[in-house]
Amino acid sequence: MTLIPFSVRRRRYSVALIVLLLLAGAIDLLLSITLQRTALVSGWVLFALVAVLASYNLRKRISFLPLGSSSTWLQVHVFLGLLSIAVFGTHVGWRVPNGYLEVGLAFAYLVVAASGMIGLWISRVFPRRLSERGEEVFYARIPRVLRRIQVAAEREVLACLTETESTAIPEFYSEELRTFFERHRYFWQHMIRSQRGELELIRKMELHGRYLNEREKQAMNSLAEYVRVKSDLDFHFSHQLVLKVWLFIHVPLTYALVVMAIFHVLIVYAFSGAVH
Amino acid sequence: MTTDPDVRRKTQADVAFDEGMDDAIVDELVAAPAFETLDPKYRKSPGFRKTLRAHARVVDVQRGDIVVREGDWGNSAFFIVSGQIAVEIEPPESGMPPELLGRRQDRPKGFLQALTQLFMNHRFPEFRDRFSFAGSRSAVKQRGSGRATRIYLQDVAGVLDKYAHTILEPGQFFGEIAALGRTRRTATLFAVEPGRLIEVRWQGLRDIMRRDAGIQALIDQRFRERSLRAFLEASPMFEHLREEQGESLSELADGVELKVFGDYGRAQSFRKMAEESAADGFADEHLMVREGDYANEIIIIRGGLARVSHQFHHGERTISYLGPGQEFGLSEIVANHGSSQPVPFQHSLRAIGFLMAVVVPAHLVEKFILKHPNSPWHRKTPSEERSRKLAAYRDIDQGFIEFLVGNRFVNGTATMLIDMDRCTRCDDCVRACAASHDNNPRFLRNGPIHNGIMVANACMHCRDPVCMIECPTGAISRKLDDGEVDINDETCIGCSSCSKHCPYDAIRMVEIRDHRGQFLRDRTVASRAPITKATKCDLCVDQKGGPACERACPHDAMIRIDMNDVETLAQWHNQ
Numbered sequence: 001m002t003l004i005p006f007s008v009r010r011r012r013y014s015v016a017l018i019v020l021l022l023l024a025g026a027i028d029l030l031l032s033i034t035l036q037r038t039a040l041v042s043g044w045v046l047f048a049l050v051a052v053l054a055s056y057n058l059r060k061r062i063s064f065l066p067l068g069s070s071s072t073w074l075q076v077h078v079f080l081g082l083l084s085i086a087v088f089g090t091h092v093g094w095r096v097p098n099g100y101l102e103v104g105l106a107f108a109y110l111v112v113a114a115s116g117m118i119g120l121w122i123s124r125v126f127p128r129r130l131s132e133r134g135e136e137v138f139y140a141r142i143p144r145v146l147r148r149i150q151v152a153a154e155r156e157v158l159a160c161l162t163e164t165e166s167t168a169i170p171e172f173y174s175e176e177l178r179t180f181f182e183r184h185r186y187f188w189q190h191m192i193r194s195q196r197g198e199l200e201l202i203r204k205m206e207l208h209g210r211y212l213n214e215r216e217k218q219a220m221n222s223l224a225e226y227v228r229v230k231s232d233l234d235f236h237f238s239h240q241l242v243l244k245v246w247l248f249i250h251v252p253l254t255y256a257l258v259v260m261a262i263f264h265v266l267i268v269y270a271f272s273g274a275v276h
Numbered sequence: 277m278t279t280d281p282d283v284r285r286k287t288q289a290d291v292a293f294d295e296g297m298d299d300a301i302v303d304e305l306v307a308a309p310a311f312e313t314l315d316p317k318y319r320k321s322p323g324f325r326k327t328l329r330a331h332a333r334v335v336d337v338q339r340g341d342i343v344v345r346e347g348d349w350g351n352s353a354f355f356i357v358s359g360q361i362a363v364e365i366e367p368p369e370s371g372m373p374p375e376l377l378g379r380r381q382d383r384p385k386g387f388l389q390a391l392t393q394l395f396m397n398h399r400f401p402e403f404r405d406r407f408s409f410a411g412s413r414s415a416v417k418q419r420g421s422g423r424a425t426r427i428y429l430q431d432v433a434g435v436l437d438k439y440a441h442t443i444l445e446p447g448q449f450f451g452e453i454a455a456l457g458r459t460r461r462t463a464t465l466f467a468v469e470p471g472r473l474i475e476v477r478w479q480g481l482r483d484i485m486r487r488d489a490g491i492q493a494l495i496d497q498r499f500r501e502r503s504l505r506a507f508l509e510a511s512p513m514f515e516h517l518r519e520e521q522g523e524s525l526s527e528l529a530d531g532v533e534l535k536v537f538g539d540y541g542r543a544q545s546f547r548k549m550a551e552e553s554a555a556d557g558f559a560d561e562h563l564m565v566r567e568g569d570y571a572n573e574i575i576i577i578r579g580g581l582a583r584v585s586h587q588f589h590h591g592e593r594t595i596s597y598l599g600p601g602q603e604f605g606l607s608e609i610v611a612n613h614g615s616s617q618p619v620p621f622q623h624s625l626r627a628i629g630f631l632m633a634v635v636v637p638a639h640l641v642e643k644f645i646l647k648h649p650n651s652p653w654h655r656k657t658p659s660e661e662r663s664r665k666l667a668a669y670r671d672i673d674q675g676f677i678e679f680l681v682g683n684r685f686v687n688g689t690a691t692m693l694i695d696m697d698r699c700t701r702c703d704d705c706v707r708a709c710a711a712s713h714d715n716n717p718r719f720l721r722n723g724p725i726h727n728g729i730m731v732a733n734a735c736m737h738c739r740d741p742v743c744m745i746e747c748p749t750g751a752i753s754r755k756l757d758d759g760e761v762d763i764n765d766e767t768c769i770g771c772s773s774c775s776k777h778c779p780y781d782a783i784r785m786v787e788i789r790d791h792r793g794q795f796l797r798d799r800t801v802a803s804r805a806p807i808t809k810a811t812k813c814d815l816c817v818d819q820k821g822g823p824a825c826e827r828a829c830p831h832d833a834m835i836r837i838d839m840n841d842v843e844t845l846a847q848w849h850n851q
Contacts, residue, residue: 066821
């Protein structure tokens, strides 16, 4: 079995993209010189590109058919997506279009294209982040793990209260840690890989340590460990959530774009008599 | 309530092959014509009775019962007490078709058939047609129940007419080569008439061979004639000897030594071994060759896996691993050939669990490889392939090799590896698998991770598939070309034997449902327990284009890989 290295594959697709871009530019130039209607050609090319791009999601649903690997489809999807930006620019003349439908269509296209590029970046960057921090955990199991950590932390607090009959730890837990363990926290901080929230809590716990006896210090150390574990879980939750959610923007908007594009084509042809 | 903290140590009798074996049956077996060839003194000894009691069981067969099936793995031999057993003697290419032997028919779905899955897949997972239980569509039928279930041929006369065969009579025995070597059965045997067999598991066979020189010589001779010659002929090192009318191969087969390392039974507990290995280094692995010893032989692995290691400060570093057909020591013998400065073994070799190896002495290597006029080894560097492999090993992170060998993942021929640095956790692979298999995925995207590489919980289609041992109906089988290990749903009786034997937890028992989503229950038992079936990855044998999981991964994060293909592994690992 021979594998094609990613770098080689990327190079091949990049060369193909450049060739296609040059070809598209040349055709556009040729049509302009010969005073042809370039918008009609670029419009149909763009429509075809959007249809091919949208078909990737259908291919994912019929994975058992021998239609080539999903990774090849994704590569083609990415590079045709990039090509479509140039075609789109040519089609709209690199300016904001007129008319509500055209503006809506252009906006939908731009959001789909932008979400696609962000999604590509997320898909390349987030997996590595996830494998670098904490334990691997299924997204569906995260609520259960969260609950388990919370229960373990509260057990530690109650055990300390029973043994020491001091409220130092329970009060601290109630004021500073309860909400942290109850739900996911610091979403945006995790997005930029900041551990500020977690370190802030740890710092508070260390400061509070000067008011504690040995048993309470032991409990506080355990809680600090739970804070670290919970923070890792939050990190996984926020990243896995984004990895799933971006598709909920990209895919439905793609379908909306296809519907609007069909409507756009119908209108263009319905009123093209006046142009002719 | 007793307060005595002492317990009775278990004896061989407590873990007997057949718990119902008593003195009366043993008396009958000792007197049976099946053992007439044994030394009379040994036959009357208490040792032989003990062996039979611990390691033998009586198998009564009906006409048509398939006793062993070509391609299956077994750990026992059979002695014929009464009745006749037919052995199919045609080569596999023209022999009995797989469906006749109860194997799943391998017919990849056409494009339209595959497309209809989109609409025809049942909405409940693990749907089975209730009516399929009324009668099997398979050419073979089942009789008996539970672990005593057997599959049988309906049309024995037709099979005997159509396929070349030979008949074994009472007093003869069969199945010993596969049992002792833990290799697959090379022929199918079925009962021509009702009769009785004594099935002796490999431990018992080993005991008998130790005590009876006659039977040991007979088995050794059979092994060299039937199995060892073919093995050596298939080896790339000796393939040039095929042209010589078999004389050289016979001389070679007579001159080599067969060695068995490690514990035959231990391979079933790879996971336990892996844990012990992590704790004690290589303590549980049998040292076959020590680095620095004089190199006077080459070792060819016939069955099992071996670790190649090198002294590194106060420990040992794993360099590579070897599987069936691979050699160890040739480069040293080549270096020593015609040299006054002897080169000792450059690495140590250890058996990972049970291992069977063919040891070729240096003088035979010289005669048949280094000095032989037809040997291609004259023209190219003898260790070219090995050098390429070693280079690939060097390209892979050292810790990853230790991880693979330590956890015995090198056993896989289609191990599922996931690069967690690329995997977006989208579960497209899981969905694709479910869509191809009754809406229930046949693997878990979960498993041990080393440095960002996950070995997922999916059937690896092991080189040494211990799950196949003891399946009472032969429902789990391997393709004859050593391909994928597959379960025939029609002949699976849900006994979970395969699931218990799998060291990697890759076989799951599932409760099956009817078209309304209700569990199908067994009406023959009072509890009406749900009927279960064994399920596992089948590498999408009936889907065009190969494993759906691998094809469905958008980010090239997953690969199904033969762990022997180290060059691809290195390429994938480093890309």
